[in-house]
Amino acid sequence: MTELGPVVWPPAPIRTERLVLRESEARDRAAFIELFASSEVGAYLGGPRPRDELERAVPEVPGRRPGLFVADLDGAMVGTVTLERRGAERPGHIRPDAGEAELGYMFLPEAWGRGYAAEACAAALDWFADALPGEPVVLCTQTANDRSMRLAAKLGFAEVERFEEFGAEQWFGVRSSVPTSG
Numbered sequence: 001m002t003e004l005g006p007v008v009w010p011p012a013p014i015r016t017e018r019l020v021l022r023e024s025e026a027r028d029r030a031a032f033i034e035l036f037a038s039s040e041v042g043a044y045l046g047g048p049r050p051r052d053e054l055e056r057a058v059p060e061v062p063g064r065r066p067g068l069f070v071a072d073l074d075g076a077m078v079g080t081v082t083l084e085r086r087g088a089e090r091p092g093h094i095r096p097d098a099g100e101a102e103l104g105y106m107f108l109p110e111a112w113g114r115g116y117a118a119e120a121c122a123a124a125l126d127w128f129a130d131a132l133p134g135e136p137v138v139l140c141t142q143t144a145n146d147r148s149m150r151l152a153a154k155l156g157f158a159e160v161e162r163f164e165e166f167g168a169e170q171w172f173g174v175r176s177s178v179p180t181s182g
């Protein structure tokens, strides 16, 4: 049993047309630092973090936890996809006891605009639908985050509500458990 529920973690690496979804490894550390230090990636996520602070704080093997997939293109990390439980303290829920599975995604700017995020998220959602059949997945993103809003729609998320959090309008959506491929 993981925080995510009764799932086997890590699963065997998941191959998509162009990517592999896998657990994080020590060789991904520079890419993790790049993600958190990037002003483009952080634009709608509270801003970038100082690189020197990240160099000190990021562990040798970053991001190794149930529900965090590294998206690997030809042996190099290009982003992360997460499926984690949404905290009860956050606004936006579809069940009274909270703790919904929530999708998150962060890709390096040089990998944007090629459909990698969509490809990786669809595979992670398929994995989740198989691991915990019938369970819906939620997603929360700033409405100003155009790329993320487009991706959410492409993945089949439907709006539940909008609310203010972190000084910005947030879009909160849900996706029922239906396979996106295969």
Ligand SMILES: CC(C)(COP(=O)(O)OP(=O)(O)OC[C@H]1O[C@@H](n2cnc3c(N)ncnc32)[C@H](O)[C@@H]1OP(=O)(O)O)[C@@H](O)C(=O)NCCC(=O)NCCS
Residues within 6 Å of the ligand: 040, 041, 042, 044, 045, 103, 104, 105, 106, 107, 108, 111, 112, 113, 114, 115, 116, 117, 118, 119, 140, 141, 145, 147, 148, 150, 151, 154
């Ligand atoms: C949100 C984010 C992952 C979206 O990345 P993205 O690359 O735009 O998303 P997709 O994988 O869906 O790619 C879509 C684009 O690839 C293009 N594309 C090119 N080749 C493609 C292919 N083979 N298949 C699909 N799309 C392709 C599409 O036309 C589209 O281009 P457009 O944006 O010019 O319309 C990225 O902007 C990001 O990491 N942002 C920072 C983190 C963040 O804000 N996360 C949200 C928190 S919930």
